[in-house]
Amino acid sequence: MTTTPVISLRHVSKSFGATQALDNVSLEVSAGQMVALLGLSGSGKSTLLRTINGLHRPTSGEIRVLGTDVAAARRSELRMLRRQVGFVFQQFELVGRLTALENVLSGALGRVRGPRLGTMSYPLALRKEALARLERVGLADRAFQRAGTLSGGQQQRVAIARAMMQQPQILLADEPVASLDPETSDQVMDLMFSICQEQNITVVVCLHQVDLAMKWAERIIGLREGKLVLDVESAAVDKTQVMDTYRRVLDEASEPDPATGGEAPRDAEPVSTYSSARQAI
Numbered sequence: 001m002t003t004t005p006v007i008s009l010r011h012v013s014k015s016f017g018a019t020q021a022l023d024n025v026s027l028e029v030s031a032g033q034m035v036a037l038l039g040l041s042g043s044g045k046s047t048l049l050r051t052i053n054g055l056h057r058p059t060s061g062e063i064r065v066l067g068t069d070v071a072a073a074r075r076s077e078l079r080m081l082r083r084q085v086g087f088v089f090q091q092f093e094l095v096g097r098l099t100a101l102e103n104v105l106s107g108a109l110g111r112v113r114g115p116r117l118g119t120m121s122y123p124l125a126l127r128k129e130a131l132a133r134l135e136r137v138g139l140a141d142r143a144f145q146r147a148g149t150l151s152g153g154q155q156q157r158v159a160i161a162r163a164m165m166q167q168p169q170i171l172l173a174d175e176p177v178a179s180l181d182p183e184t185s186d187q188v189m190d191l192m193f194s195i196c197q198e199q200n201i202t203v204v205v206c207l208h209q210v211d212l213a214m215k216w217a218e219r220i221i222g223l224r225e226g227k228l229v230l231d232v233e234s235a236a237v238d239k240t241q242v243m244d245t246y247r248r249v250l251d252e253a254s255e256p257d258p259a260t261g262g263e264a265p266r267d268a269e270p271v272s273t274y275s276s277a278r279q280a281i
């Protein structure tokens with residue numbers, strides 16, 4: 001694995017009106033690294049993903065992704081960046097009336113000129129590649145089935161194959177298994193991480209399941225109220241501790257903090273050890 005940072009944030013903040021979605025976040029992600037983002041609902045995980053692929057510009061701070069200065073880039077540069085950054089969504093976002101194969105092929109739209117309608121409008125090489133990518137996710141036999149008739153787990157596997165058709169250098173996934181049962185979730189995570197590892201693709205995935213984060217990601221980043229409050233290697237902490245840490249986040253969210261009279265502390269600093277994380281969260 002190389003250690004080149006492909007994602008670099010320095011003091012990045014993002015506000016939506018009065019809402020501070022990201023608050024002074026600094027971090028670097030190396031090429032090929034597998035990172036999980038954890039945090040309460042509303043802590044800024046999706047905003048961070050959308051800032052990384054240039055869908056949101058930071059309000060302040062610097063962010064470079066694959067060499068592109070996201071804050072200053074022209075729209076055409078952001079479009080180029082997004083071609084190199086695959087995105088997998090919680091609700092799959094497939095076109096239900098199109099076949100699995102057509103959905104996968106649509107991932108190659110940035111690689112061909114002009115609009116395409118139907119499988120045969122794509123060059124043969126891309127059709128073969130799309131089928132191979134469906135095969136890799138175990139769905140070659142469903143190539144001509146309408147995506148809307150596939151199960152949730154199958155649809156997410158098609159979505160992963162579609163993202164791979166972009167030949168991305170980075171894959172961002174926003175709660176990719178939130179609507180799947182535990183067994184299917186594990187299979188989908190296994191596929192997503194295995195494929196990315198084979199191709200040295202950097203992964204940043206938002207999750208609510210701590211056990212999956214511990215199992216698949218090598219690094220865990222925790223956000224609270226837009227601040228980076230945890231940044232640890234998953235091998236360096238044990239699962240129960242991280243789960244406990246996450247529960248504490250949830251507990252504190254529903255209980256007034258005695259130290260602050262109900263106000264969550266605003267001055268949490270990034271931490272790199274579990275013990276300091278426990279204090280910060």
Ligand SMILES: Nc1ncnc2c1ncn2[C@@H]1O[C@H](COP(=O)(O)OP(=O)(O)OP(=O)(O)O)[C@@H](O)[C@H]1O
Binds near residue numbers: 021042
């Ligand atoms: N486009 C937007 N316009 C206004 N506010 C927004 C926008 N996007 C996010 N926010 C706000 O920013 C904060 C962070 O939201 P974000 O979606 O990043 O959180 P999250 O951690 O991904 O939550 P969840 O786990 O529920 O998906 C929230 O208060 C949210 O309401």
